[in-house]
Amino acid sequence: MGRVEDMQDPLIAAEVWLAEGRAVALATVVETWGSAPRPVGSHLVIDSEGNFFGSVSGGCVEGAVIEEASEVIASGQPRLLEFGVADETAWRVGLSCGGRIRVQLERIGE
Amino acid sequence: MRRDLLHALNRARVNRQAIATLSDERGETVRLIREGEQAEDVPGEVLARAFRSGKPSMVEVAGGALFLNVYLPPPRIVVIGAVHISQALAPMARLAGYDLTIIDPRTAFATEDRFEGVDLRPDWPEDVLKTFPLDAHTALAAVTHDPKIDDYPLSQALKAGCFYVGALGSRKTHARRVERLLAFGHSQSEIDRISAPIGLDIGAASPGEIAVAVLADIISAYRKRAIASPAGDAS
Known part of the structure; x- marks a missing residue:
């Protein structure tokens, strides 16, 4: 079981990054259907340079989330993203057996 | 956010x-x-x-x-007593996903040899718990048989609202313990939360079997627990 105190925790990492003056977005798995590699509640944090920490799928879906993150950081508007069987990247990451995930992506702001 | x-x-x-x-x-x-x-x-x-x-x-x-x-904070188990039961309980708790800490001031018992890789505190509970407070997501199992060592952490566990409080000892031993805890100012209903004799009643006899009974008792308490009130949880 992960300890909150270490840096092995995306939410702690997000705070450390903010303290360093970096702009940060937070992605969270909010729903899964079928077999999904990461459980609901999993976090990924992304900064405006595209650095990231954590995981929402364990693979290629991260790339798409990171791309969207720069826009969310710029606009401050949250987004709900869905990846499913019809999605090519999701297919490759192993969500092919009927799996779908929904990810919320939001900026950490003042 | x-x-x-x-x-x-x-x-x-x-x-x-x-x-x-x-x-x-x-x-x-x-x-x-x-x-x-x-x-x-x-x-x-x-x-x-x-x-x-x-x-x-x-x-x-x-x-x-x-x-x-x-x-949720990771559930953890604090064991008072570095005894045979604790030696069996430590690896079982890890497999079940519970953090575990053992406290025992008797340095002849609390040795690295007997508890390799275990978070072991060879000090009095009074000292350890000052910097390592008990809380609602902690189970306390007191297994030394010695009131000088067990009583204080049992009392603290009741105050902290630990989701499980268990104490080793026969019914007679426990009756005397109840008297002492009443004298400490605990109410009967608080004291009734203590699982004693410790562990689920599976007829456990050996230290390993008692460890199974204790862990099962703790898991049952954790999974079926009522939700704590926020009183005393102010940050």
Whole structure:
């Protein structure tokens, strides 16, 4: 079981990054259907340079989330993203057996 | 999510307080809900279930669904007594996903040799618990048989609202313990929370079997626990 105190925790990492003056977005798995590699509640944090920490799928879906993150950081508007069987990247990451995930992506702001 | 919300969320988690977050329909985390608090949009039983199970969920409300995430501190077991039962309990607890700490001031018992890789504190509970406080997500098992060592942590466990409090000893031993705890100022109903004789009644005889009974008792208490009130949880 992960300890909150270490840096092995995306939410702690997000705070450390903010303290360093970096702009940060937070992605969270909010729903899964079928077999999904990461459980609901999993976090990924992304900064405006595209650095990231954590995981929402364990693979290629991260790339798409990171791309969207720069826009969310710029606009401050949250987004709900869905990846499913019809999605090519999701297919490759192993969500092919009927799996779908929904990810919320939001900026950490003042 | 506002930065101050993230800060408060992390602070609660580092302090081993159970906490939930609620997102709006757009995917923005807008609120923190502490264990025992009410939230106008979320039915009480949904919140209670989330805090008991540790499972996030979508909450149906008029006009959509809100995401309720929940963060529980990892459950842990504090064992008073570096005895044979503890030697068996330590690896079992790890396999079941519980952190475990053993406290025993008797340095002949509390040795690295006997407890390799275990968080072992060879000091009096009075000293250890000053910097390592018990809480609602902790189980306490007192197994030394020695009132000088067991009584203080048992009393602290009752005060801290540990989700499980167990004490080794025969019914006669326990009757005397109850007298002492009453003298400490604990009420009978508080003392009745103590599982004694310790462990599920499976007829356990050997130290290994008693460890199984104790761990099963702890798991049962954890999975079926009522949700603690926020009293005394102020950060």
